[in-house]
Amino acid sequence: MEGAQSSGSNAAVKNPVSVTGKTLLWVAALAVLLSLAPLPEALRPFPALASEPGKTVASLTLPPRVLKAFESPRRPEPPMLAGAPAGVEAADPDALDVEDTGTWVTRDRPADAIAGLAGGPQEASARDLEALGAELGVRHMPIEPGCRKRDAEGTCTEEALAPFFEALRALGDGEAEAPVRALHLGDSLIASDHITDIIRERLQARHGDGGPGWLFVDRPTRGAGRKVRTGEATDGWKIEKITEATWPKGVIGLSGVIYTGARGQTSAFQARGAQAAEVWFRTRSGGGALELRADGQQVGRIISDFPDDAPAQARVELPAGTKTFSIAATDREVQVYGVSLEHTKPGLVYDSIGLPGSTATVLMRPDAATFKHQLRQRDPSLIVLMLGGNEAFELSRKRTDFDTIRKDFRTLITHLRGLEPDAACLVSGTLDAGVRTMSRDVVPRAGSREISDIIREVALAEGCAYWDALDAMGGVGVTKTWLERKLMHEDLVHPRARGADLIGHLFDIALQRAYLRWQGPQRVESGEPLVMEDPRGLEGAEHLAGLKSKLDALKSGARSRVAFAQLGASHTAAHFFTDAMRARLAAEYGGRGRGYVAAGRPTKRFPADEVVRDLKGKWAVLDAIQDQDPTDLTGRSRIWGANGVRTVLEANAVTSWSFCAGCTDREARARLTLHFLETPDMGEPEILLDGKAISLPPLAGDAPGTGDARTRVVSWEQEGPAHTLEVRNRGPGPLTVFGASSELLRPGIVYDSLGLPTATVFDLEKFDRHAFHAQFQALAPDLVLFFYGTNEAALPELDVEALRRSYDEVFKRLRAASPGVACAFIGPTDRMEEAPDGSGWVTAPSMDASVAGVRQVAREQGCAFWSARAEMGGEGSIEKWLHTTPRLAHPDHVHLSQAGYEKLANAFADALVDALNEGG
8 A cells, every 4th residue: 555655646746845845945045145144143044154154064065974074183172280290299399300400390280279279178179170171171271471560671570460479478478467359350150159259269278268258238130140249138128230221320339239228128148257347338418327237236337327428338346256247227228339258367358249241341330439449448469350251242243343342341451450550450351152043053152262362462461461261161162062061051151050160260270370380489409490480581681792793883884794593493494483583684784695504305495586405316314313323324423414414415416505596686796605524435526506517625624524524614606696506426425415505795694594303402412513613613603592492391301400511512512613602592482292191282391491491501601591482471372372363383282383483583583683772
């Protein structure tokens, strides 16, 4: 029967299928048009279509197994815990091998921040939240320190959080005479004291409990949220707040709310050990009275009937053991802002004032005089701002734009800094949030990343520190995962209690780590400190006085050449950094061409108008790191050039360089120089300059050499700037070539790049000293720049004494070859590595030691020093650089992109040029 029905109904079902297909096409087309239309995200069926049309269409049309083939593997995120080196317990100084280094260590990792809770429920809770975070892939984002004070030269003299950290230090040292207060302003995220409760509990566990702090009379939004930061109020209180369309102008202050009650209205607060209560109210003509009670017994009375309409406060001592403090209106209307409960002994007080619906604009609505009076009475050492979510909502409704958001945050932060200039300032970016499409899918809320970036920009510019809450959660789009784990409410905006606890945990760890860094290293054994502060800017500029004189002479025409030589690892070998440096210095002082280029394969990293490099025939490019065989093709010990690279040509192989094809100064003469190794059994070199064979100059005396091998450096001068130098090995033996250079014989600078990927200074020390001497005599630098340390940072335990010894040896060679040469160090860039358990990314194990060790070597050798890591933004900054547009770093968390190298080079060049031009 089924077969008969199917067969007999073919004609009947064909038409409905056709109609259904057309209908689906029309629906799909309508969905696409709606998705591309300027509508709120929630009304777009496929919001991602506007920003990622290809990816969105593919996800809608291709089967999952096909899509999976095109997906890139998920990049591991920074981990929850940056673990100690294997076998070393973070909290045990005796476990560190300090017999040789014998100095200082820092303890500012997440694990150290947790260990500071010293057992008990807070530490147990922290470890529990760590485990949760590890499952979610959240990140420990460091606080960007910001700068609140600078000297006349623009150097930061005080970081943004210094006042708060000074207050904490005084609290710990027993020097504080009053509570240390922090004020956390925000929106609905903290209105019920989620997030901030964790922060408060942790701070009080570490620094002492100063009491509950500021409390509302009732929940600002009655019927919504917890009452943990409010009294238990009767229903008759009238609530007015700045988030309402018609707020009462001229009366509302710091809390953003004012409560009006008359006879019979009360509010009771849990004292939680407080020994003093302060009631914040408003005086006015005809105002009523408040009775103050401790466990039902009257301890004071407030009269608010005064001619002046102004904010006021009254303080009463509470009997020992008081459990409940209450206020009661006894006659006419009285206006109350809130209550503060504190201990009389010094401790930490963390006020949390969150109003649902708050924005930067809303927080500018309170009466300026009232706000100022109450803020100064609270006298916070730290002001925290956590806003942005409502701005993102307004943005989705087209009620605001990025420029307006930037202006609003700048106005608010400037206002707060002006009202309380002695307080530290810390600003948080917005959290991730989501929206549901018409198809019920959860997609990221638009604008969260951009708004966080705007908040960061303004915060740092206005002298505040910044914490990236969005990246700490895991980045844009994590709301969907949090929802699935029941850590986010169905509104896709507000975290549930445990999710909020996790955010508070991340914030607390970031703040404590910043405090530990600010405290500096802790002495483990006697000795000079190796781990120290890492400020931005050029240090030791006085060591460049000789270079300044030479450059001044260059500008005046009394000198025609000033040479720079940069030694380093892959940051140098990539040429992007040195190319930017060369261009910047040439623009300032004039340029003399490309300079030294090692022999090697063709590469697109050289600008074609400056040099084209080539290799033909049978050859081998060897370097001192990858080539572990210590002998060459003839059994002779390998001799490496100044940058640890050599190209070995077999019979009939050719290496060549074409210089200055795009030079505009056609009248300039050029000096071409060839660096090669001369041995008794080498092949016969044939040298061609612009296609014409030229002879080698005779050997003048004994060139520096090792055994029967000597490094030769020979030069020729030619008319015009553009030339091709070619070296052919006529055989029969091998011919080793180091490199060649081209300089235009006109006033200017030459900048030689001598880099070897993965190298450290320990490798540089092993290069042949005779070859080093010969090449540096020929290069004749006036300034040598060392850009090592990033690879040293990856060593499990960097031996800083060995680092010093290696630099001592290098400087002996350098000063023998180039007496009087000036020197400068570029400190290592920030570096992170994958955690051993594969959970994400952690700071390289010897990062701090490498920065501090290189800085100390610079001081000992009489060199200038500039911290690349500090310029990038400090610890964890490579993660920030990875997520910029354009991207400034590579996903390996070690190397920078071309844009990143150029940004870093221009910053260093600016610092160097400013120092050299100072007073000139």
